[in-house]
Amino acid sequence: MSWKPTKMEKCYYPYEDFLADTKDLTDKIDWKFDSIIAIARGGMSLAQLLGEYYDIREVYSINTIGYEDTTKLGSVKVFNIPELYEAKNVLIVDDIVDSGDTLVEVLKVLRQMYPTVIFKTASLFYKKSAKIAPDWYVQEADKWIGFFWTEDIKRKI
C-alpha cells in the first residue's frame, strides 16, 4: 500500500471489528457471485470468511507489486491470475481501497483476460481520495489502520 501515515492518527482494528464489518459487508452486497478473489495479502482473511459465509469454495487470490519507489511511478504489476473458466460473477476483495491504483490495475487485467466475466469489488475500508470506489465498502478510512493481522501477531504475549 502506498498510503503512509503523515499526521494521521493510528487506529487499531481488532478482530471483533473486522468480524462485525465483514457481517455488515454481507448485508450490503446485493449481488449473487460464484467466486471470490482476494487481493493478497490484505484481502485474504476477508475472502476466507466470505467464502465460508456464502459457502463458496471458489476462493482465489491474486498478487500485485507496486513500483511507487522506482521510476515506474504508480505502476502496478498483477500476477498469479486465477483460472476463471467456469466463473460468471466474481467478487474481488481487499482490506482497503487506498489510492485505488491496485484495484484499477487488477480490474483492468482481469477484464482483459476474462471479458465475459462480471467483476465487482468490495472492501472493508475506502479512502475518498482513491481513484476508484469499490462497489461495496463498510467504513471510510480517515486514520492509519492497524489491522489485527499485522498488529496482533507482532505483539509479544
Added chain:
Amino acid sequence: MSWKPTKMEKCYYPYEDFLADTKDLTDKIDWKFDSIIAIARGGMSLAQLLGEYYDIREVYSINTIGYEDTTKLGSVKVFNIPELYEAKNVLIVDDIVDSGDTLVEVLKVLRQMYPTVIFKTASLFYKKSAKIAPDWYVQEADKWIGFFWTEDIKRKI
C-alpha cells in the same frame, strides 16, 4: 476436507487460540523461507498473519478439489499454482492436515513443477492418522474443530 465428525466432540476454535497457536508455530519453525503458499480456503488467514510476522510479501494461494464423493476416490486436483520463479524456500500452510490427501498432492505437483525449490509444510492441526505429517504443527486434532472463520461469520449477532 474429507474428515467428517462421527462421534467426535465438536470444539470451537476462537480467534484468540488461532493467534496463540500461530505465534507458537513461528516459535517452532526453525527454517528461513522466502515465500508462503496458503492451501485455500483453510490456510488463507494463517498465511496472511505469517506473511505479516515474517514481513514476507510473497504470499500466494493454491486451490484443490477433492473427489471423495465420486468414482475417483481420494483423488485431488490441484490448480492455480503460483509463479515461483524467484523462490528458493517455500512454506506451504493449511489449517489442518487431516487425511493428508491434499497436502501430498499439492507437494507432488509443486515439486514436479519447481524441482529446484525446497518446500516445507506447516499447519495448526495435524491428525495422527494422516498419510503425511507437516514439518511443523501446533496441535493434534482429536476433535471436530469449529474454526472461528467458519463459526463466527455464520452466527447471528
